[in-house]
Amino acid sequence: MLSTYKHKNLTWVDLEDPTADEVKSLMQKYYIHPAVAEELLKPTIRPRVDAYKNFIYLILHFPIFDNNKKTSISYEVDFVMGKNFLIAAHYKEISLFHEITKLFEVGSILGEEQLVKNSGVLSTFIIKQLYEFALRQLDHIQLKINDIEENIFKGHEKEMVAYISYLRRDTLDFQRAIHSHESILNSFKIIGEKFFNKDFVHYANVILGNLDRVKTLMENCVATIESLHNTNDSLLTDKVNDIMRTLTIVSFITFPLMLFAALFGMSNLISTPIVGMKGDFWIITGIMFVSASSLLFFFKRRKWI
Incomplete structure (x- = not known):
């Protein structure tokens, strides 16, 4: 135009x-x-x-x-x-x-x-x-x-x-x-x-x-x-690192607990302590709880979480 x-x-x-x-x-x-x-x-x-x-x-x-x-x-x-x-x-x-x-x-x-x-x-x-x-x-x-x-x-x-x-x-x-x-x-x-x-x-x-x-x-x-x-x-x-750190800590805590529970779950194959005793469920649960709490306390003290 x-x-x-x-x-x-x-x-x-x-x-x-x-x-x-x-x-x-x-x-x-x-x-x-x-x-x-x-x-x-x-x-x-x-x-x-x-x-x-x-x-x-x-x-x-x-x-x-x-x-x-x-x-x-x-x-x-x-x-x-x-x-x-x-x-x-x-x-x-x-x-x-x-x-x-x-x-x-x-x-x-x-x-x-x-x-x-x-x-x-x-x-x-x-x-x-x-x-x-x-x-x-x-x-x-x-x-x-x-x-x-x-x-x-x-x-x-x-x-x-x-x-x-x-x-x-x-x-x-x-x-x-x-x-x-x-x-x-x-x-x-x-x-x-x-x-x-x-x-x-x-x-x-x-x-x-x-x-x-x-x-x-x-x-x-x-x-x-x-x-x-x-x-x-x-x-x-920073956000991704926080997520990865949290997942790593959760994995580190839960893996030994899962291994511990799996060992006691093999009582029908091997002789295991505690299993069969009175209140064995609560004893094992208490041990797992104390272990998890100890790990959390350790991570907190090291300022990893």
Whole structure:
């Protein structure tokens, strides 16, 4: 779907899931290189920035949370920036781009010249909004971290194993999406300064600052999740060790008692003491009880239970 927005000499073309016909018409209208036009038709794996004679081509991937997959997925945005036009191509519908177009229209109406100064400045505005959106996603991750932490210390360690795994995968995918942004944006700053003017450096530094905020918060989230993962593992291990220790002690106590009872149960095969005496059942039961109590006292004294 192709939508066009204009303000004075600047044209912004919002291209959502572009078709071959739409890309062909833009290629002819704005003299886009055929190689770039070909890449606009489908998402690419690697982000990059390229300088052409009459435009700059920038590819970036941004993390967007997918509720069905329960993790962040890479959302690609391609920017083709000419002197008086910007083509922003993306391949999935998200509400954020509708918000950005409204901000552009409002800025145009209010005469905010800085917003629509040139396509480079407009592209940095869009990138800034995408980073703001990423920060909102990190807020959701932080809420999940708080929820996991609360449940861990409520004794729900076992249930939290799956939740922590999902969250670790989510943060890993988030990091992967923005991993190369810093080097790409630094190259974009150098190319943009030559293509537009020296003022572009300021706008490029602003989005680099936004990126730094995202990366810092992301690193904090990752460190917290790893700490919670280790804590949860330790608590689960302690629980398992307690269970194993209890089972071992029970086995150690019951085995000699079972052997003792089995020996006295062989009275029809061998001659056994006590059996046949008056109150022999209670004597044998008493011996077993005293033995078990002695073992329990011994374990308690050694602080094994």
